[in-house]
Amino acid sequence: MKRIILTAQALLVVFFLCAQDASVIQYGKMVSPAELKDYLTILASDALEGRGTGTRGQKMAAAFIAHHFESQGLTGPVNGSYYQPITLYSAGNPSSSLSVAGTPLKEGEDFFFFGSMDTGGLVQSSLIYAGKGTETDLRAVDVKGKAAVVLLESNASLRNNAQISNVRNAGATMVFAVMEKEEDFRTTVNQMRMFAGGRMSLNRPSGTSGTGLFLLTPGAAAQLFKTSPEKLLKAAAEKSFSKMKPVTAGYTVTSQVREIKTENVLGFLEGTDKKDEVLVITAHYDHIGRRSSGEGDLINNGADDDGSGTSAVMALAKAFAQAKKDGKGPRRSILFMTVTAEEIGLLGSEYYADRNPILPLQQTVVNLNIDMIGRRDPQHNGSDPYVYVIGSDKLSSELHRLSESVNKKYTNLVFDYTYNDPNHPERLYYRSDHWNFAKKSIPIIFYFDGIHEDYHKPSDEVDKIEFELMALRAQCIFYTAWEIANRDARITPDTN
Ligand SMILES: [Zn+2]
Numbered sequence: 030m031k032r033i034i035l036t037a038q039a040l041l042v043v044f045f046l047c048a049q050d051a052s053v054i055q056y057g058k059m060v061s062p063a064e065l066k067d068y069l070t071i072l073a074s075d076a077l078e079g080r081g082t083g084t085r086g087q088k089m090a091a092a093f094i095a096h097h098f099e100s101q102g103l104t105g106p107v108n109g110s111y112y113q114p115i116t117l118y119s120a121g122n123p124s125s126s127l128s129v130a131g132t133p134l135k136e137g138e139d140f141f142f143f144g145s146m147d148t149g150g151l152v153q154s155s156l157i158y159a160g161k162g163t164e165t166d167l168r169a170v171d172v173k174g175k176a177a178v179v180l181l182e183s184n185a186s187l188r189n190n191a192q193i194s195n196v197r198n199a200g201a202t203m204v205f206a207v208m209e210k211e212e213d214f215r216t217t218v219n220q221m222r223m224f225a226g227g228r229m230s231l232n233r234p235s236g237t238s239g240t241g242l243f244l245l246t247p248g249a250a251a252q253l254f255k256t257s258p259e260k261l262l263k264a265a266a267e268k269s270f271s272k273m274k275p276v277t278a279g280y281t282v283t284s285q286v287r288e289i290k291t292e293n294v295l296g297f298l299e300g301t302d303k304k305d306e307v308l309v310i311t312a313h314y315d316h317i318g319r320r321s322s323g324e325g326d327l328i329n330n331g332a333d334d335d336g337s338g339t340s341a342v343m344a345l346a347k348a349f350a351q352a353k354k355d356g357k358g359p360r361r362s363i364l365f366m367t368v369t370a371e372e373i374g375l376l377g378s379e380y381y382a383d384r385n386p387i388l389p390l391q392q393t394v395v396n397l398n399i400d401m402i403g404r405r406d407p408q409h410n411g412s413d414p415y416v417y418v419i420g421s422d423k424l425s426s427e428l429h430r431l432s433e434s435v436n437k438k439y440t441n442l443v444f445d446y447t448y449n450d451p452n453h454p455e456r457l458y459y460r461s462d463h464w465n466f467a468k469k470s471i472p473i474i475f476y477f478d479g480i481h482e483d484y485h486k487p488s489d490e491v492d493k494i495e496f497e498l499m500a501l502r503a504q505c506i507f508y509t510a511w512e513i514a515n516r517d518a519r520i521t522p523d524t525n
Pocket residue numbers: 313334335371400401461
C-alpha cells in the first residue's frame with residue numbers, strides 16, 4: 030500500500046509539473062511571429078519618422094505603447110499614468126569667437142567650435158602648446174587650468190581621440206586642436222556641422238559645464254603663436270614645442286539652451302504573494318529620427334534598433350497579463366518599461382535608475398533588456414538560431430545558471446557570449462539601457478542580435494526582420510522572465 034501511495038504522489042507531482050510546464054508554454058507561444066510583426070509594422074513605419082527623441086514620431090510611438098499597456102489591463106505606475114515625463118537640455122548651435130592680441134579670427138574659416146557649453150562671457154586664457162599631446166609631451170608642459178593647443182595626427186577623428194583626452198585629463202580647461210592640413214579642417218568642419226544640433230543632457234548646461242573644443246587650421250594656430258605653420262609642425266615633431274612662448278587668447282561660446290520634452294512609457298503588472306519585488310523588462314523605443322539631408326529615403330525606421338525589442342516587450346506584457354487573468358501569477362510584480370533617449374546616451378533609463386525609480390531599486394530583482402533581436406549579423410549567416418547574451422554572469426551567477434537552463438528547457442537557442450567580455454572593443458556591456466541598472470548592482474541580461482550593415486541607416490526596415498527567429502528569442506526572454514518572477518527564491522547578486 031505504502032509503495033502505491035508513494036507512486037501516486039510521485040505521479041501527482043509529475044502531473045503537476047507537466048501541467049505547470051504546459052501552461053507556461055501556452056503563454057510562451059502567445060509571443061508569436063504574427064503578433065510581433067503587427068506591432069513592429071506600426072513602430073517602424075515611415076509615419077513614425079524614425080522616432081527621434083522629442084519628435085512627433087517618438088510621441089506617436091509612446092501613445093501606441095501606452096494604449097497597448099492599457100488595453101492589456103496593465104496599470105500606469107507613474108501616479109496613475111503610463112508616462113514618465115523627462116526634460117532634456119541641449120546646448121545647440123553654439124556661436125563662438127576667438128581672438129589673439131585684440132585681433133579676431135574668423136569662425137568657420139580659421140576655427141570652429143564643436144561641443145555643448147556656454148562660457149557665459151569672454152574667457153581670457155593662457156594658451157600652452159602641448160605638441161601632439163602624448164603622455165611624454167604632457168610631462169614637458171603644464172596645461173593645468175589653462176587652454177592647451179594640440180597638433181592632431183593626420184586623418185585623426187575627433188571622436189574618442191586619445192590626444193584630446195590626454196590633454197583634458199592633464200587638466201586643460203579648453204582644448205584647441207590643430208589639424209595638420211587645411212583641407213582636413215574643412216572636411217571635419219563639414220562633418221561636424223551635421224551634428225550641430227548639440228548633445229542632449231539631463232542637466233541644464235550652464236557656465237563652463239559641458240565640454241567642447243576649438244578646431245583650428247594650421248594657419249590660425251600659427252597666427253596665435255605668431256609663427257609659421259611649418260615651424261609649429263616642426264616643433265611638435267622635434268619635441269621642442271615647450272620652448273614656444275605661451276600667448277593669451279580670448280574666447281567666448283554662446284549656446285542656445287533648448288528644452289526637449291520626452292517620456293519613458295511604463296506598464297505595471299502587480300504580482301501576487303511576492304508583489305513587493307519587481308522584475309523590470311526594458312527596450313528603448315526611440316531611434317535616431319530622420320536624416321537632415323541627402324537623397325532618397327531619409328527615415329531611419331529603426332525596425333531592428335529597437336523596434337524589435339519594443340515589440341517584444343509589448344508581446345511579453347500581453348502574455349503575462351493573460352496569464353494573470355487566468356490566475357497564473359506572476360508572483361513578483363513586473364514592470365514593462367520602454368525607455369526614451371537611448372540613442373543619445375541611455376538618458377531615459379538613466380533618468381529612471383538614477384533619479385526617479387518608480388519602485389525601490391532594493392526591491393528590483395533583475396533587469397532584462399532587449400535591444401535588437403530581429404536579425405542576423407554576417408557572422409551567423411545560415412547558422413542555427415542564436416542570440417548574443419551579454420552580462421548574465423556579471424552580477425549574479427544564479428541568474429546566469431537560470432538563463433542557461435531555461436533556454437535548454439524551452440527554446441534551445443545558441444547563446445553566443447562573444448560580446449559578454451567587458452573588454453571587447455565594441456564594449457556592448459556598457460552600450461544599452463541595462464547598464465544603468467547594472468551600475469546599481471541589479472543583475473541584468475542584455476539580449477542582442479549583432480551588428481549588421483543596416484545599423485543606424487534608413488535601410489533598417491521591417492522587411493529585413495526574421496520574425497520566426499525574433500519570436501524564438503522573445504519567447505526565450507519570456508520563459509526567463511517567467512522563471513524569475515515565479516520562482517520561490519529571489520535572484521540575488523553574488524556577494525564578492
Ligand atoms: Zn538600440
